[in-house]
Amino acid sequence: MLSHKLHTAIGRRSDLLDGDTNALRLVDGAGDGVPGVFIDTFADRWLVSTRSNGLNPEVRQWIESQGNTCYWKRLDQHEKESPTHIAGPAQEESFIARESGVNYRIDFQAGYSQGIFLDQRLNRQRVHKFSSPGKTILNTFAYTGAFSACAALAGATTTTLDLSQVYLDWARDNFRANDLDPADHYFCKGDTFHWLKRFSRQGRKFDGVILDPPTFSRDDKGKVFRVEKDYAHLVALTHACLAPDGWILCCTNCRKLDPRDFARAVRQGTPGKKLTTLDMPEEYTGEPYLKSVWVHGQ
Numbered sequence: 582m583l584s585h586k587l588h589t590a591i592g593r594r595s596d597l598l599d600g601d602t603n604a605l606r607l608v609d610g611a612g613d614g615v616p617g618v619f620i621d622t623f624a625d626r627w628l629v630s631t632r633s634n635g636l637n638p639e640v641r642q643w644i645e646s647q648g649n650t651c652y653w654k655r656l657d658q659h660e661k662e663s664p665t666h667i668a669g670p671a672q673e674e675s676f677i678a679r680e681s682g683v684n685y686r687i688d689f690q691a692g693y694s695q696g697i698f699l700d701q702r703l704n705r706q707r708v709h710k711f712s713s714p715g716k717t718i719l720n721t722f723a724y725t726g727a728f729s730a731c732a733a734l735a736g737a738t739t740t741t742l743d744l745s746q747v748y749l750d751w752a753r754d755n756f757r758a759n760d761l762d763p764a765d766h767y768f769c770k771g772d773t774f775h776w777l778k779r780f781s782r783q784g785r786k787f788d789g790v791i792l793d794p795p796t797f798s799r800d801d802k803g804k805v806f807r808v809e810k811d812y813a814h815l816v817a818l819t820h821a822c823l824a825p826d827g828w829i830l831c832c833t834n835c836r837k838l839d840p841r842d843f844a845r846a847v848r849q850g851t852p853g854k855k856l857t858t859l860d861m862p863e864e865y866t867g868e869p870y871l872k873s874v875w876v877h878g879q
């Protein structure tokens with residue numbers, strides 16, 4: 582019975598939900614015996630994502646019986662629409678959800694993504710751990726600045742870089758949601774590749790850099806970046822503005838890229854540096870699509 586599997590999957594994760602964390606993946610598709618169905622909770626509001634263009638009636642009925650606010654979206658990289666309200670009270674305002682003691686503004690009306698990528702939970706914890714007062718952390722492809730908030734809460738001075746002004750404003754909201762003053766930090770609008778070259782020309786060095794680019798992107802001059810081909814170049818550009826003991830977090834969710842090829846690309850951009858890989862969080866029981874390689878100082 583699908584409803585039994587859903588119930589079991591959620592029960593299995595109950596230890597991960599506490600006063601510090603109310604945003605979490607609850608059901609991870611085939612890993613929980615429910616292929617193609619993914620449920621995330623954000624402060625008791627649920628988002629169910631499916632690979633198919635609709636929701637299995639048994640899953641839908643079970644969700645309706647739970648009473649939570651629930652929205653649905655179809656997993657599709659080209660989709661721009663916000664999720665659809667399917668159960669419980671509607672959530673029309675943005676609200677705050679919490680992960681590892683950090684607050685994030687979530688918005689079910691903001692388009693395809695809701696404000697935080699929950700699969701980065703362990704990397705966010707590590708960014709917090711590896712940041713401290715006096716350190717400078719650069720968060721590229723920053724989206725809503727979740728990594729920046731973690732680094733800033735540890736006392737570091739952060740630079741948050743994204744193409745989108747909307748996301749940079751959202752990143753400032755995330756700082757304020759954690760009693761951090763955005764004015765104490767830097768927010769840069771623009772292309773990561775241009776900024777990395779500029780920082781390097783200026784001799785600016787960072788103690789930590791986060792790289793989590795989209796699988797494919799195109800800059801304002803039409804130049805294309807593809808994770809499979811160009812990651813080593815991105816890492817090399819980053820290396821040029823890294824302090825001697827600095828670290829880089831390299832991520833990609835490109836499913837086509839083999840983890841060994843990804844580690845090889847990172848190594849190519851940072852010869853001689855120590856690398857470690859980090860597995861996905863335990864609640865991601867399905868396909869391990871997110872690859873994370875940490876480049877360490879010395």
Ligand SMILES: C[S@@+](CC[C@H](N)C(=O)[O-])C[C@H]1O[C@@H](n2cnc3c(N)ncnc32)[C@H](O)[C@@H]1O
Nearest residue numbers: 722723724727743744745771772773793795798
């Ligand atoms: C996959 S999301 C990053 C998620 C983020 N690292 C996190 O964990 O919250 C990709 C982000 O990169 C931004 N972006 C895409 N191409 C870019 C570029 N060339 N330079 C800077 N930002 C870019 C997009 O606006 C989007 O916010």
